[in-house]
Amino acid sequence: MNPTFPLTRTDALNRLNAFASKAGVAYRNQRNYDFGSQRHESVSRLSAALRRRIITEAEVCRVILDTHNYKDAEQFIAEICWRTYWKGWLEHHPTLWTRYQSELSSCQMMHQQQADFREAYKTAISGKTGIDCFDHWTQELLETGYLHNWARMQWASIWIFTLGLPWQMGADFTYRHFRDADPASNTLSWRWVAGLHTAGKHYLADPEKIRTLTQGRFTPTGLNTAATAISEATKPTQSPPRQPMPFNASLPSALLITPEDLSLENEGSLAEMEIGLILAPSTLFPTLADRRAGEDALQRAAAHWRCEAGWVDDLAGVQPAMKKHQLDQCLTGFLPVGDTRDAVMCWASKLTAEGITLGEVQRQWDLVLWPYCQKGFFHLKSRIPQLLAQMGIE
Numbered sequence: 001m002n003p004t005f006p007l008t009r010t011d012a013l014n015r016l017n018a019f020a021s022k023a024g025v026a027y028r029n030q031r032n033y034d035f036g037s038q039r040h041e042s043v044s045r046l047s048a049a050l051r052r053r054i055i056t057e058a059e060v061c062r063v064i065l066d067t068h069n070y071k072d073a074e075q076f077i078a079e080i081c082w083r084t085y086w087k088g089w090l091e092h093h094p095t096l097w098t099r100y101q102s103e104l105s106s107c108q109m110m111h112q113q114q115a116d117f118r119e120a121y122k123t124a125i126s127g128k129t130g131i132d133c134f135d136h137w138t139q140e141l142l143e144t145g146y147l148h149n150w151a152r153m154q155w156a157s158i159w160i161f162t163l164g165l166p167w168q169m170g171a172d173f174t175y176r177h178f179r180d181a182d183p184a185s186n187t188l189s190w191r192w193v194a195g196l197h198t199a200g201k202h203y204l205a206d207p208e209k210i211r212t213l214t215q216g217r218f219t220p221t222g223l224n225t226a227a228t229a230i231s232e233a234t235k236p237t238q239s240p241p242r243q244p245m246p247f248n249a250s251l252p253s254a255l256l257i258t259p260e261d262l263s264l265e266n267e268g269s270l271a272e273m274e275i276g277l278i279l280a281p282s283t284l285f286p287t288l289a290d291r292r293a294g295e296d297a298l299q300r301a302a303a304h305w306r307c308e309a310g311w312v313d314d315l316a317g318v319q320p321a322m323k324k325h326q327l328d329q330c331l332t333g334f335l336p337v338g339d340t341r342d343a344v345m346c347w348a349s350k351l352t353a354e355g356i357t358l359g360e361v362q363r364q365w366d367l368v369l370w371p372y373c374q375k376g377f378f379h380l381k382s383r384i385p386q387l388l389a390q391m392g393i394e
């Protein structure tokens with residue numbers, strides 16, 4: 001595995017420490033330049049680790065603020081908070097996830113039925129459109145599982161507005177290939193580019209900017225620079241975010257490891273609890289990257305709680321193992337909207353009949369920041385220093 005996109009805690013901490021000095025003014029000035037595959041030194045490449053909480057947002061901000069004053073680090077910390085914003089926003093609009101999935105199914109049906117659509121999709125995902133930057137970034141994504149943020153914006157914009165392909169099919173493709181694939185950041189960033197997040201405000205790729213920010217490596221022609229935003233018939237409905245499932249802190253418990261939080265041994269309340277068994281269901285870790293990160297998390301958790309830890313094939317394997325260890329309570333990190341939550345909730349609905357309860361531990365970071373993720377990003381951004389101070393991160 002390539003440590004450039006760290007998937008173990010040791011690699012992630014090393015990467016964070018190596019990057020910290022660059023996270024101030026240098027990041028602010030250089031973060032939008034795409035210097036090319038294997039040359040993304042101006043950005044942290046921590047997203048695969050942050051997405052799985054191999055390291056947490058709080059830890060990253062602490063290290064960065066030990067190295068820089070807030071003013072210099074503001075841009076980098078704001079980017080960390082974009083991740084939080086998308087997570088929190090999806091928690092407040094959970095039906096968007098199901099809506100996206102049903103729209104994707106309709107697109108996939110169209111893909112099956114229409115030969116010209118099939119052809120256009122195939123040309124795009126194999127990087128044969130003739131648009132130099134787009135084809136290059138497609139290859140980079142397929143080879144490395146990573147694209148620079150600004151390149152993701154251009155790629156998604158060209159997909160939607162120049163190639164005329166449905167954003168849902170693009171989001172599905174990147175979700176399957178990004179090493180940091182995240183239901184909230186991926187789906188909502190695609191909606192943002194399309195002009196659905198802030199209705200009517202879309203992102204159009206600009207050939208001149210592409211030439212400048214790739215230092216002349218690309219001069220794309222034929223981009224649609226006059227397209228209008230995508231619209232939708234119904235606005236997403238907002239609802240109060242789901243509360244974590246409660247648990248009894250005095251009961252010995254099993255720990256369910258999922259890719260939503262792979263450093264639970266560092267979560268204050270949970271770290272002190274009596275954990276008698278640690279399990280990771282393989283089906284929740286579908287990719288090689290997930291598997292590598294999951295293995296590292298299992299080893300750390302086993303060392304911390306000093307108990308048996310290992311893989312089970314799927315969630316159905318959890319109850320028998322718990323019964324064998326005479327444990328009735330299972331704990332896990334909070335499950336944000338996405339496919340992991342869908343799978344675990346489906347499984348959890350059958351647990352009561354077996355006398356087992358499932359509880360979730362929510363991170364302070366999410367508790368403090370998510371309430372400000374219901375409106376535009378500025379609503380959160382303007383409060384970041386105050387919210388960090390509330391958590392003792394200064």
Ligand SMILES: Cc1cc2nc3c(=O)[nH]c(=O)nc-3n(C[C@H](O)[C@H](O)[C@H](O)COP(=O)(O)OP(=O)(O)OC[C@H]3O[C@@H](n4cnc5c(N)ncnc54)[C@H](O)[C@@H]3O)c2cc1C
Nearest residue numbers: 043044045046047079080083149152180181182185186189
């Ligand atoms: C169409 C599209 C799809 C995306 N899909 C994903 C995804 O599936 N998973 C994912 O983690 N990010 C996604 N992003 C956001 C962003 O591109 C990546 O987080 C970033 O490129 C990761 O590289 P880095 O770690 O070097 O970022 P840095 O620039 O070093 O930023 C530090 C951290 O801040 C967070 N961050 C930075 N920019 C953003 C952003 N715009 N939105 C959310 N978080 C951000 C990431 O956790 C990142 O690791 C997407 C962006 C777009 C435009």
